[in-house]
Amino acid sequence: MKNYDHKKIEKRWQKEWESKKIYQVKDNVKGKENFYTLVEFTYPSGNLHVGHWYAFAVTDIFARHKRMQGFNVLYPMGFDAFGLPAENAAINLGADPKVWTYEQMDKMRAQLRSMGAMFDWDREIVSCDPEYYKWTQWMFNQFLKAGLVYRDSTKVNWCPKDKTILANEQVSDGVCDRCGTEVEQRDQEQWMLRITKYADRLVDDLEVLDWPLEIKSAQKNWIGRSEGVEISFEVQSSKFKVDVFTTRPDTIFGATYLVLSPEHELISNLKAQISNWEEVSKYIQQTKKKSELDRQQSKEKTGVELKGVRAINPATKEEIPVWIADYVLAGYGTGAIMAVPADDKRDEEFALKFNLPIVRDYKKAGFDDFGKKIIKYKLRDWGISRQRYWGTPIPIVYDPEGKAHPVPDKHLPWLLPKDVDHKPSGVAPLAKSEELFKRTEKIFGKGWKPEVETMDTFVDSSWYFYRYLDAKNKKTFADLKRQNSWMPIDLYMGGAEHTNMHLLYSRFWVKALFDLGLVKESEAYKIRRNRGLILGPDGNKMSKSRGNVVDPDEIVERLGADTVRMYLAFMGPYGVTVNYPWDPNGVVGVRRFLERVWKVKEKIGKGKATPFLHKAIKKVSEDIEEYKFNTAITQMMMLLNEWDKTGSILEDEYKILLKLLAPFAPHMTEELWFELGNKKSIHTSSWPEYDPEKIVEDMVTMVVQVNGKVRASFEERKNREDGEVISRAMDMPEVKKWVGDKPIKKSIVVKNRLINFVT
């Protein structure tokens, strides 16, 4: 018998599957129900790491299992190909972002094929392909018509030396990663999407989804719907008022001061009245250097009193001081709070530090005695503009008066120009494209100018799952018939890092499409499960700087794709946000198991049936359904351990093991399957069923406890009367010894499991 040579086997079957197109998915197959399994498409970093394997190859186990269960399963793959790294490659290496990205994708396609996953490559999508972003732009136009798009300013990181906007990732400790210059917060006009219009639906529609509670809570908290009251505080000797938002209007009698965000408009309005203006403006300047995150994170509270400004507490009619502090954010509520130091921890801290009055016993007010009820959200509208090159161009042009117009659909895709200098120069890269400006004038007339912003890549990933259904359609983003065949997605498996932003943005996007009648569902993902990360062998996040990166290509070469897939599935339960370290020794154990499966084939003969087999089928099937691939594998290992004890095994039982193993180790099982004389792929065979009668046991082990401690056990027929098992247990010498002379106060019987005597 030949040895298990993974290299030969894997390459051969990958070729064979591809030429036979066994993973090509039809939209409808008679007698089969469709099942859409989705994983987040990948950024083409050019190097497939263990994390990609964990995301795609382990989910492939589930998809293959569904397929063997008789579903018509779609499990597509594509590339989220716009984004910052290509632009950095352009700046640092002088590369063309497009050429660079397509090279990375070629490398990754080859690596992805080595997984042996059932991806249908005919449906591949690439978000930077004009045929894809044409529809991203088209949807933007639809949203514009529907009034979901507007222009507003938001804060961005600005490097005054490089004269460029920095991503949060490019800023560390408040300085620019490239040049070390202190980063400022600057206002930037941009195109916004009204996601806040959907805030209530985004919260309420969570109810019916089969999503883990923790994802629902995280989203609810991110949206942050809270019912409160807006209360006006008059400012002493001025015509101005300060509106504060509070969820605790009942505590207003205890409000002893107000705090405004340093950006609050009242500050400049009251400039003449503020006696310590120099101090105040210095504090405002300092705030500009801090990001929002920094402002919330800082443990030490800072702030400055607006001297000469006093407000009136409408409940107590008393004069109270007004402060500014950076922990109050301009973007939430009204950008001003009433402080109740007796009731709120943060307010108390602030009051103690700055010696502000604290009123301990105060009268409770009614909820809306002093203001009107109002609902506020933490969620902010979505700014999609980026002053970058490598993204979907925003299809907007400006007439000679400067008024914005959408690029008509017939001119889509509104192409990304090529004649761009990528060095940062203070303006958006597209502003330097002669081609883009000429094109605009040619189509729209003299004096017309193009928008030079591109879109946030979260836009591209908000609708990609529709394009898989109809990747080549030139008339629409996805034909409705095809949508009907597949949507909504049955399972969306993804990273926990996408819980708040990607999931929320795409939910919003789908709802907006739904309202426009373009899709038939208002929620795209029926089931969502998050997965954790694979850590380096040292238990830390894999990173080049730590030197703990595990290279999957090397392990696939040495031990095979089947081993890598299976080891990743064996590490722990899937679909929960737990991180597992890669153990270079552990992976060997799985390889050993596969070799034992390979060798045990020799024992096929006239053996006896294995009683454990049906239990194993049941457990493997149930565990896969719950994404517990680790315990499913354990069952197969236990079955093999059973077989080790017997001289020969039955061919039919061996075939069942191969089928159970097929989703995990698709190449090896296919090889063995054909060796047994089968003519059709194991992956087109059907999932084994267990015989319920064969898993019924008539004997059980009863555990005997005395005062909760295990003292004895005995074998007993199933379902005996409580009285019978109690008397049998009481006669046991161990029980007599531990009970002693004490009377038994209570005897508890857990059917077929345990007896506990309490003395």
Place this chain on the structure above:
RNA sequence: GCCGGAGUGGUGGAAUGGUAUACACGAACGACUCAAAAUCGUUUGCUGAAAGGCAUGGAGGUUCAAAUCCUCUCUCCGGCACCA
């Protein structure tokens, strides 16, 4: 800081109110071998001569019974709106 999650043997984990440590890794010893690797076998939570006692990050609680439920607390991980 805020939101979400996780802590069980030397290691990954199993057990979701009822025998804590299944399955695997590692380690030790043995078989095979000139030898090594591979393979196979035995042992392996801690403590104790044994009987037994102790052990699921820590402290308390509920219960006949807690890794599992409750309260507080510590540590680590993910997210915090321009990384994807």
